[in-house]
Amino acid sequence: NTMSLDWGYTDDNGPSTWAEKYPLAAGARQSPVDIDTSKATSDNSLVDREIDWSYPSNCSYRIVNTGYGWRVDTYGDDTALSGGPLSEVYKLEQFHCHWGATNDEGSEHTVDGKSYAAELHLVHWNSEKYSSFKEAASQPDGLAVLGVFMEIGNADNAELEKIISLIPKIIHKGQDSQASFDLDFGSLLPESKHYWTYLGSLTTPPCNECVIWTVFKEPITISERQLEVFRSLKSVGEEDAIEPEEGKLVKNYRPPLPLGNRVLRECGP
Numbered sequence: 682n683t684m685s686l687d688w689g690y691t692d693d694n695g696p697s698t699w700a701e702k703y704p705l706a707a708g709a710r711q712s713p714v715d716i717d718t719s720k721a722t723s724d725n726s727l728v729d730r731e732i733d734w735s736y737p738s739n740c741s742y743r744i745v746n747t748g749y750g751w752r753v754d755t756y757g758d759d760t761a762l763s764g765g766p767l768s769e770v771y772k773l774e775q776f777h778c779h780w781g782a783t784n785d786e787g788s789e790h791t792v793d794g795k796s797y798a799a800e801l802h803l804v805h806w807n808s809e810k811y812s813s814f815k816e817a818a819s820q821p822d823g824l825a826v827l828g829v830f831m832e833i834g835n836a837d838n839a840e841l842e843k844i845i846s847l848i849p850k851i852i853h854k855g856q857d858s859q860a861s862f863d864l865d866f867g868s869l870l871p872e873s874k875h876y877w878t879y880l881g882s883l884t885t886p887p888c889n890e891c892v893i894w895t896v897f898k899e900p901i902t903i904s905e906r907q908l909e910v911f912r913s914l915k916s917v918g919e920e921d922a923i924e925p926e927e928g929k930l931v932k933n934y935r936p937p938l939p940l941g942n943r944v945l946r947e948c949g950p
């Protein structure tokens with residue numbers, strides 16, 4: 682029925698149930714993973730191959746409540762991500778975030794078992810080799826996602842505030858808001874470009890194994906108030922008459938899956 686999403690993060694439709702309807706979720710190249718720093722190899726294949734990104738400073742965006750979080754759709758024409766583990770240039774398609782009900786959980790990747798309070802994902806697709814995002818999402822090197830850990834700090838994150846200020850307009854699933862603001866992506870990313878990288882998947886259904894993951898080592902900070910605004914989103918539409926406190930998206934992260942025999946590489950200490 683319209684009330685229940687066919688997948689989500691509650692006990693009855695959460696990550697442990699996804700493989701029933703989305704068989705790829707049970708694959709051997711799934712994401713997220715726990716980053717065991719002792720397993721990371723710093724072979725010189727990545728040495729001084731920094732991750733290079735160029736994003737426009739002023740652009741028009743659409744923020745949407747997908748039912749499992751907020752997502753900002755960019756019109757990635759003049760965006761470019763290259764270098765690091767990437768052999769081609771990738772275009773930014775969208776970015777979004779994952780969080781938990783309390784600050785001691787919320788990130789998808791963990792580092793030596795430690796969770797951060799949230800994790801930002803910037804999703805890019807291989808526009809050099811493929812003709813659309815959807816086509817790229819069915820290819821092993823189709824997508825490149827940058828993962829940025831978020832920890833609680835005293836100060837608001839000013840760049841994120843431009844997005845957070847739009848959230849009250851998209852409280853219910855399906856709502857969206859068009860905005861054009863000058864987003865300085867550079868400050869949504871940590872100062873240090875040091876990262877881990879491995880081959881993985883979408884962390885939500887359909888869990889396609891199409892992602893080259895790059896997770897920055899250094900977190901950015903977000904305030905508790907800003908994180909509370911994320912948790913005020915609802916996973917149900919305006920028409921779904923439920924109690925005011927019900928349907929709140931207090932968590933939308935997938936717990937880590939086994940790295941298995943995949944290689945985990947790192948660049949920078």
Ligand SMILES: NS(=O)(=O)c1ccc(C(=O)N2CCc3cc(O)c(O)cc3[C@@H]2c2ccccc2)cc1
Pocket residue numbers: 802804815818826882883884885886887889
């Ligand atoms: N967390 S993440 O790994 O960075 C990630 C990346 C992309 C996507 C994404 O764009 N998806 C997956 C979920 C989804 C749900 C929809 O209702 C929808 O309209 C589109 C998507 C897309 C998607 C769907 C099918 C194939 C590829 C992507 C989701 C999560």
Ligand SMILES: [Zn+2]
Pocket residue numbers: 777778779802884
């Ligand atoms: Zn994500």
